Amino acid sequence: MEQKLKTDFDKFISMSNFSNQEIKLKKEALDNFLKNGFPSRKLENWKFSDIKQIIKKNIGELKFYNDYNIKYEINDEIFIKEIEHNKIVIINGKVERLSFEYEESDKINLTTLENFNQNPNDDNSLLSLNNSFSNKIHNILVKKNYSFKKPLIIYQITNEKVSNTNINFQLKFDLEENSSIKIINLSDDNSEKNFINNLFNFNLGKNAILKNYKIDKKSNTNIKYDYSSITQKENSISETFIFSSGSDYKKNEVSCNLDGQYSSAFINGIHLLSKNKHHEIKTNTNHLYENTKSYQLIKSVIDDSSKSVYQGKIYVDSKAQKTDGYQLSKAVLLNEQAEFNAKPELEIYADDVKCSHGSASGSLDEDSIFYLMSRGLDKKTAKELLINGFLLDVVEKITDEEIKKLLKNMIGLN
Amino acid sequence: MRDKQIEDLKDYKYGFSTDIESFKAPKGLNEEVIRFISNIKKEPDWLLQWRLKAFERLKVLKEPDWQKPKYPKIDYQDLYYYSAPKSFKEKPKNLEDLDPKLLETYKKLGIPLQEQKRLNGIAVDAVFDSVSVATTFKDTLTKKGIIFCSISEAIQKHPDLVKKYLGSVIPITDHFFATLNSAVFTDGSFVYIPPNVKCPMELSTYFRINASDTGQFERTLIIADKGSYVSYLEGCTAPMRDENQLHAANVELIALDDAEIKYSTVQNWYPGDKDGKGGIYNFVTKRGLCKGKNSKISWTQVETGSAITWKYPSCILKGDNSIGEFYSIAITNNHQKADTGTKMIHLGKNTKSKIISKGISAGKSDMTYRGLVDISKNASNSTNYTQCDSLLMGNKCGAHTVPYIKNKNSNSNIAHEATTSKISEDQLHYCQQRGLNQEEAVGLIVNGFCKEVLQQLPMEFAVEAQKLVGISLEGSVG
Numbered sequence: 001m002e003q004k005l006k007t008d009f010d011k012f013i014s015m016s017n018f019s020n021q022e023i024k025l026k027k028e029a030l031d032n033f034l035k036n037g038f039p040s041r042k043l044e045n046w047k048f049s050d051i052k053q054i055i056k057k058n059i060g061e062l063k064f065y066n067d068y069n070i071k072y073e074i075n076d077e078i079f080i081k082e083i084e085h086n087k088i089v090i091i092n093g094k095v096e097r098l099s100f101e102y103e104e105s106d107k108i109n110l111t112t113l114e115n116f117n118q119n120p121n122d123d124n125s126l127l128s129l130n131n132s133f134s135n136k137i138h139n140i141l142v143k144k145n146y147s148f149k150k151p152l153i154i155y156q157i158t159n160e161k162v163s164n165t166n167i168n169f170q171l172k173f174d175l176e177e178n179s180s181i182k183i184i185n186l187s188d189d190n191s192e193k194n195f196i197n198n199l200f201n202f203n204l205g206k207n208a209i210l211k212n213y214k215i216d217k218k219s220n221t222n223i224k225y226d227y228s229s230i231t232q233k234e235n236s237i238s239e240t241f242i243f244s245s246g247s248d249y250k251k252n253e254v255s256c257n258l259d260g261q262y263s264s265a266f267i268n269g270i271h272l273l274s275k276n277k278h279h280e281i282k283t284n285t286n287h288l289y290e291n292t293k294s295y296q297l298i299k300s301v302i303d304d305s306s307k308s309v310y311q312g313k314i315y316v317d318s319k320a321q322k323t324d325g326y327q328l329s330k331a332v333l334l335n336e337q338a339e340f341n342a343k344p345e346l347e348i349y350a351d352d353v354k355c356s357h358g359s360a361s362g363s364l365d366e367d368s369i370f371y372l373m374s375r376g377l378d379k380k381t382a383k384e385l386l387i388n389g390f391l392l393d394v395v396e397k398i399t400d401e402e403i404k405k406l407l408k409n410m411i412g413l414n
Numbered sequence: 415m416r417d418k419q420i421e422d423l424k425d426y427k428y429g430f431s432t433d434i435e436s437f438k439a440p441k442g443l444n445e446e447v448i449r450f451i452s453n454i455k456k457e458p459d460w461l462l463q464w465r466l467k468a469f470e471r472l473k474v475l476k477e478p479d480w481q482k483p484k485y486p487k488i489d490y491q492d493l494y495y496y497s498a499p500k501s502f503k504e505k506p507k508n509l510e511d512l513d514p515k516l517l518e519t520y521k522k523l524g525i526p527l528q529e530q531k532r533l534n535g536i537a538v539d540a541v542f543d544s545v546s547v548a549t550t551f552k553d554t555l556t557k558k559g560i561i562f563c564s565i566s567e568a569i570q571k572h573p574d575l576v577k578k579y580l581g582s583v584i585p586i587t588d589h590f591f592a593t594l595n596s597a598v599f600t601d602g603s604f605v606y607i608p609p610n611v612k613c614p615m616e617l618s619t620y621f622r623i624n625a626s627d628t629g630q631f632e633r634t635l636i637i638a639d640k641g642s643y644v645s646y647l648e649g650c651t652a653p654m655r656d657e658n659q660l661h662a663a664n665v666e667l668i669a670l671d672d673a674e675i676k677y678s679t680v681q682n683w684y685p686g687d688k689d690g691k692g693g694i695y696n697f698v699t700k701r702g703l704c705k706g707k708n709s710k711i712s713w714t715q716v717e718t719g720s721a722i723t724w725k726y727p728s729c730i731l732k733g734d735n736s737i738g739e740f741y742s743i744a745i746t747n748n749h750q751k752a753d754t755g756t757k758m759i760h761l762g763k764n765t766k767s768k769i770i771s772k773g774i775s776a777g778k779s780d781m782t783y784r785g786l787v788d789i790s791k792n793a794s795n796s797t798n799y800t801q802c803d804s805l806l807m808g809n810k811c812g813a814h815t816v817p818y819i820k821n822k823n824s825n826s827n828i829a830h831e832a833t834t835s836k837i838s839e840d841q842l843h844y845c846q847q848r849g850l851n852q853e854e855a856v857g858l859i860v861n862g863f864c865k866e867v868l869q870q871l872p873m874e875f876a877v878e879a880q881k882l883v884g885i886s887l888e889g890s891v892g
Contacts, residue, residue, distance in 0.1 A: 318810070335824055341818075344819075344830070348804070350806070351807060351808055353834060355835075356831070357831070359829070362824075363827070
């Protein structure tokens with residue numbers, strides 16, 4: 001693999017026009033990845049989902065070179081028609097369109113990054129891989145006091161032109177003081193057996209609001225890792241909603257740094273899995289300042305021989321007094337082959353805090369099924385109704401009414 | 415009145431060391447030492463081979479390092495692996511033959527053997543350093559067919575039982591510290607309860623580390639045959655010393671069909687001084703196997719001592735309808751560190767487990783609850799309930815919860831809850847308004863916080879434990 005990485009990297013650099021500084025950073029990132037390789041179960045973070053083995057088993061030999069010089073056609077039919085929205089269209093990791101047609105252009109600053117943050121001590125080797133092979137990184141800055149009028153939908157599309165390939169993609173958002181944005185991140189996969197590695201960075205200034213809805217519904221055989229890093233200043237709010245269902249393997253990792261007082265983070269997620277899928281949600285909520293709040297609700301419905309994993313960590317720094325942290329994960333196992341693993345973790349160094357977590361897993365409640373059947377429903381409908389209600393609880397947490405309606409229809413929960 | 419009591423108890427009252435000449439094996443860990451231990455204990459050859467096999471295995475094992483509390487590297491070659499009071503070369507036949515100084519030690523510990531024997535009706539098997547001193551109450555137990563003796567004696571007198579069960583729950587291929595124990599264990603307790611016998615009294619061991627530079631490696635083996643019941647108490651103390659001492663014991667419990675074992679521990683090893691100097695490293699492996707159907711194993715622990723406590727008393731629920739329980743109070747103060755919890759491994763059908771853990775950290779200490787609930791594919795209709803609560807006192811300490819939950823069976827239910835908080839101002843205010851001073855108020859609230867676990871302890875221990883809870887938190891408020 002090492003040789004393949006090196007030759008593909010050289011090819012990638014020669015086919016792109018990066019500055020010397022960028023090439024230097026990319027080389028460093030590659031060295032870092034070469035040193036650590038793909039994470040395996042030996043690392044605590046990857047205990048329940050050994051991505052090294054999963055890639056080996058499902059893909060085998062990976063190609064790391066991805067041609068960003070191809071011009072892809074955008075099929076307008078894929079766009080959501082129910083709501084007016086701004087668009088970013090990404091095809092096979094390449095940004096094909098950035099359109100902010102509903103917004104005031106002087107309130108948004110679009111740039112590409114010359115420099116990216118790379119902590120050489122960071123043990124997450126997938127971030128290094130991303131840094132070394134991702135194309136130019138777009139940075140979207142929302143200026144002070146500006147609120148997006150319409151949501152932004154990020155279409156992440158893959159087509160049949162790529163297979164057995166590693167696609168790395170990065171995007172960065174800066175929200176200045178008092179600004180706000182609503183994002184829907186929609187996956188549309190028409191490719192087979194790729195490893196897709198996404199990294200999203202969000203910097204929230206004072207009073208900024210981020211609403212981020214991530215939808216992975218379409219069934220596909222890709223393996224995905226999706227990392228969102230959110231840093232929050234005073235009074236800012238972040239809301240993350242994850243619907244994870246389509247891909248064969250998906251790990252969503254969300255890191256929230258609550259770095260200003262009265263900032264709050266909400267993470268809600270659904271795993272709806274069937275066949276032989278393996279999905280994980282991993283959260284790191286770091287309370288670094290006084291009077292911060294976090295709330296997490298994760299629900300899984302697991303059928304056939306699928307596997308759902310939730311790893312949630314609340315960290316409370318010794319100066320983060322008056323922290324309020326809450327975590328709840330629930331799972332319903334529908335089949336004997338299904339599996340649910342959880343590790344809800346609390347690491348607390350301050351005494352004046354209110355932190356709790358709960359986790360429950362099991363089968364559907366027989367009494368409830370009986371009740372519904374006694375009202376004339378057949379067993380299948382009764383079960384569906386209960387699952388619907390179980391998951392709806394999470395969808396109802398979405399604070400934007402228009403998007404909630406859209407997503408309910410899209411997911412098929414009513 | 416209470417102030418005086420506290421003054422008396424404030425310093426580690428078990429921190430005296432007894433001046434008895436001891437008889438030690440040469441320093442270091444090697445085949446010679448293992449042969450020495452085995453030889454001096456007149457062990458049969460199979461056991462020596464078993465020890466050597468464990469030692470072979472130990473050579474390839476690495477010391478684990480995933481735990482939260484880190485400690486300086488232990489030089490295993492710089493320890494004594496065997497230490498016995500010199501006068502023990504000829505083992506005493508009865509209490510009168512014991513070295514009076516030794517008896518004095520036990521008196522200071524609060525377990526005068528004779529008195530204990532008469533008043534409490536508890537049979538005590540006291541382990542002084544590595545050799546079991548004397549075993550009381552043997553007659554009453556013998557009548558019932560109960561075997562309660564040191565493991566060395568059991569090896570001599572009941573080799574079949576020992577051979578059959580030793581290492582059946584903690585095999586020699588286990589983790590580093592368990593394997594180290596298998597190679598060099600010196601003494602410990604052995605209990606066998608015959609079928610359909612309910613042990614008429616609480617069995618009890620008192621551990622004490624005396625000689626400096628010695629690691630204590632006991633091995634306890636408890637077998638409850640079909641339909642029997644036993645309650646076992648373990649208490650631990652150690653003298654005050656500046657250096658750290660290692661304690662790596664193995665405890666194996668086996669419950670056959672319809673049997674029940676209740677194992678209670680009050681651990682009060684020397685925790686080190688206020689600046690975190692000295693103290694015991696308590697790295698113990700405790701594991702129970704519910705081998706038969708309808709069997710039950712229940713662990714109760716009160717952990718207030720040791721510089722570092724690192725242990726996970728576990729239950730393997732193999733028999734159908736078996737039950738595992740874990741009740742724990744862990745208190746850390748000053749510079750103490752604890753990483754403790756349990757593992758409940760559900761293998762049989764209709765198995766149930768319950769975990770109640772209460773962690774209290776004060777001063778500059780650090781406390782971690784780490785637990786595993788694993789329901790395997792075949793364990794249909796199993797349930798687990800876990801509750802772990804942490805209480806923090808001050809903002810220099812830490813409290814962490816790391817539960818691992820694995821559910822592979824759709825007919826089984828797991829429920830887990832955890833909370834972390836501090837003592838509420840309202841509760842404190844209320845108690846103080848009623849005339850309690852702050853420390854008394856805290857003691858009362860903390861005892862209330864721990865009540866669910868304290869209730870599980872046998873009477874004799876509950877009183878001591880309640881006192882310990884209060885003492886351990888001295889000076890942590892205000």
